[in-house]
Amino acid sequence: MAKQQPLQFTLDRGSPVPLYFQLSQQLEAAIERGELAPGSLLGNEIELAGRLGLSRPTVRQAIQSLVDKGLLVRRRGVGTQVVHSQVRRPLELSSLYDDLEAAGQKPATRVLRRAVEPASATVAAALGVAEGADVVHVERLRLAHGEPVARLSNHLPVGLLDLEGGALERAGLYRLMRTAGITLHSARQTIGARAATPAEAELLAEPAGAPLLTMERTTYDDTGRAVEFGSHLYRASRYSFDFQLLARS
Amino acid sequence: MAKQQPLQFTLDRGSPVPLYFQLSQQLEAAIERGELAPGSLLGNEIELAGRLGLSRPTVRQAIQSLVDKGLLVRRRGVGTQVVHSQVRRPLELSSLYDDLEAAGQKPATRVLRRAVEPASATVAAALGVAEGADVVHVERLRLAHGEPVARLSNHLPVGLLDLEGGALERAGLYRLMRTAGITLHSARQTIGARAATPAEAELLAEPAGAPLLTMERTTYDDTGRAVEFGSHLYRASRYSFDFQLLARS
DNA sequence: GAAACGGGTATGTCCGGACAACAGGACCTC
């Protein structure tokens, strides 16, 4: 357990990006590159602060953000250790489109339907509007490498976003929302499974009665307003939900 | 948007529980009880700190923990607001047993198998041991209200835990681990679906070929060691994964 | 009427210090 040579960090006090953030990013990059070995001590906070010309609270804030990400573990009286890898990304509020793109699958979208409709009881309850009130309904078929992967059905409040057809084929719904200045805050979702109906089987190129993954999700922005209700169907033979989660506290 | 009367908080400086934690718990309770209306401002930090006889960093730490939980939203230049509810609990590293118990379903467990076996390639890779090395294999049938819900298959390193049969029927695996002094840190999991084989259908009292939810999970403790690999089957007709997630940053 | 300006107010960042609490090893005692 020999002490390793200190890493080099470059901090720019003139930059608008906070110092604790600059530090945490460089620490994360060093861990990613393996320059900070898993299990190794990070060196005590006070000495680190002194070496970098920062105060301890600032250094602590940088370290804390990585602890929250699951990359570091603090042990009182011992020190701060790098976790033994295995950590990738925790579950995020991400869109299928971006996930597929990041995985190198060429995603594509076919818009099946785009209309203003009266809200059903389920949709009204999820979006917090009156039953029968107008909502936007979008139905899309998502493809990867030209093969169908999922049927996405979304309901949105009217006037939230203008979903011009072309935009929907070039990006995921969430990216469009963020671009429109909506800050996503949280979502409530349910993942289940059921057998495909004949129509669904045909659309997704599956045999009749094939098992499908279902996902229902209501997304809220930071004012607490429901901005989207989605009811999706995934081909179980070609898709699964894959994520990491951290123990709280 | 009238200013409401300030709430009362009682802080005990003699208690070993940190002041910021006492405050955050009382704030959370007040939100839970509806004493802090959704959307209402929390009052500025400096004045709040003065009123409670605390410093601003302490108050900020309490508020920050609730922001991380998704209960509050900070807005620079505006104030800190209570989120418009909808927030319950984010996804946790919880055991099915505790979930069922919390939901008022009387959980029960039938141990189908408990043996030391050589690790298959999949299990060995997940647990980080050599293929063919000894691992503990536990197979359980989980019931709720006397009805089968899931078939749970777990592999653990030998010597980690002594899984006496009776204990396995009275509590979930994770609770046993925590009791044994293991601190769970993170887990990697995959949720999918497939059709039941005849044997699985029979065990779970489903028709042949019924859609089942599958979940595979590898759990790590805070030293980065894999402590459990689970491969589970859920009846899609009686169970679904239901959780909340927060947008990062 | 719409756009540009500016003041007030709140959070965001950062500092420097102090003491408490815990883990682990060294040391001593029996």
Add this chain to the structure above:
DNA sequence: GAGGTCCTGTTGTCCGGACATACCCGTTTC
């Protein structure tokens, strides 16, 4: 040799202050 005790190092908690920065809103200007 086994057990307990002290010491040291490290993180945990808390304080008081300072300045920067973004947002809201009323005012002014065109």
